[in-house]
Amino acid sequence: MKSKLQSHTKLFQEYYQISSNIFDRLPRTRVDLDYFVFDESVSRMQHKMRKGDFVPREIHGELEECCKLGTLFVSRKDRCVYMQYISHQLDLVLMDDNLLEKEITDIFISAFNQRLESFFEQPLRSNLDLLREDIAVLVEYLLEDPVHIKALVRRISYEHTLVTHSISVMILGLLLYMRRRNHVCTRQDLQELAEGLLLHDLGMTKIPGFVLGKQGPLQHMEMESVRQHPLIGLQMLKKLGVDSHLTLHCVLDHHERLNGTGYPRSLYGDQIGQPARIAAVADSFAAMTSKRHHSDAKRVDDSAHNLARDLARYDEKISKSLLCFLLTGQ
Incomplete structure (x- = not known):
């Protein structure tokens, strides 16, 4: 038959x-x-x-x-009904051999939009556990064939919301990490790194909306409140029992810069670990290429070139790896 x-x-x-x-x-x-x-x-x-x-x-x-x-x-x-159903039970993508690659990436994006929005609204352990289940499915999908990450990168959104930005940073960060490791990665490392990348801006959920939505330059106190979001995110995750080094350092250190001009700890050079260096490049690129209330979106290639030239603040190997992928697709 x-x-x-x-x-x-x-x-x-x-x-x-x-x-x-x-x-x-x-x-x-x-x-x-x-x-x-x-x-x-x-x-x-x-x-x-x-x-x-x-x-x-x-x-x-x-x-x-x-x-x-x-x-x-x-x-x-x-298709829309079927894919929406699968996005609520994401492990089904690993069971359906007839889904097209584009359909699978759309299902992943849809699922993470739903899960992450729920977690940001209610950062409870039960919602974190559901998010982790979806991350585990994504990791399994990437371990089956690392080339899948390329399709996910092609489907990231350049519309800026906290949720879409976080998903973009996770996908870009996983791409950069897998390239650095020549696609030889452990399930645990990918799981913990993906969690840290996805939740790197968790602390932003506690910043007042009038500050985040302000059209003009932020006042000193407003800027200081924004600069506290890595510490706030760290504290929120610790209260939920998160203790992974990879996860927590993505959250705490993604705004640190190699020349010591970052925050919240003003780390310098080798004090900044690889997870945070990857998160910094992915976070900055995703922010630069999306339209926000205070700035227009920059071109993808211009943004990647600017990061690769900024040797004082960003890891050269990581930023150039992103540039190489965007120029060649390899």
Whole structure:
């Protein structure tokens, strides 16, 4: 059956094949999507269930059997609903062999937008645990094939919000780290680094909105409150039981600069570890290339060149690695 299905390549362009693993996670009593089955006798799809239909127990058993045979599908016309469902249960991306790479990256972006927004609104341990589960899925995806990080970089958003900026920094930082390690990375290091990059600006959630949204230059006291956000983020994560060196130093030191002009600790040179150096380049690049209320977005190539030339403040190997990737894609 599967060999005959595989000869119908157009079917896989128009439908998602539902595996048993995925079917087990879909609603059991009332369907959210139209279900189709492949009818071998006419070599075409036939409607099995329509969205909103109640699923009797015996029909549910038939659907399970179709999954085992590889003949249960949903239409790609319902792409948004299907992808939204998977984004709520992100580990499903590792089970669906029919998702396109672009679709997978969109699902990751959507999932992290939802999880991170919830965590920023309520920085509770339960929400952190959910965020960590999604990070673990991303890490597994990258360990399966490190080339996947390139597709994620292509899908980062240049619209500036705290959430989109944080996701961009995580993706860019992971790219830079994996390049530095020649794609030989441990699961634990990627997990902890991704967490630190994603939450590097957690302390900004405690800065008053009128300060962050101010159109003109900040007053001295306002600037000082902003400069405290790395320390605030560190304290918030420690209260949640986070003790990873990689994670905490991304949060605390991402505004430190090699010449000692950074904050909050004015570290200098070798006092700044690799995680913070990577976070600094990723954070600065993401900020430079997004439009904010007080500055226009700069061109991607100009921003990368400026960082690579700023040898006094940024790690040359890291900033040039970013520039090389953006120019060559390699």
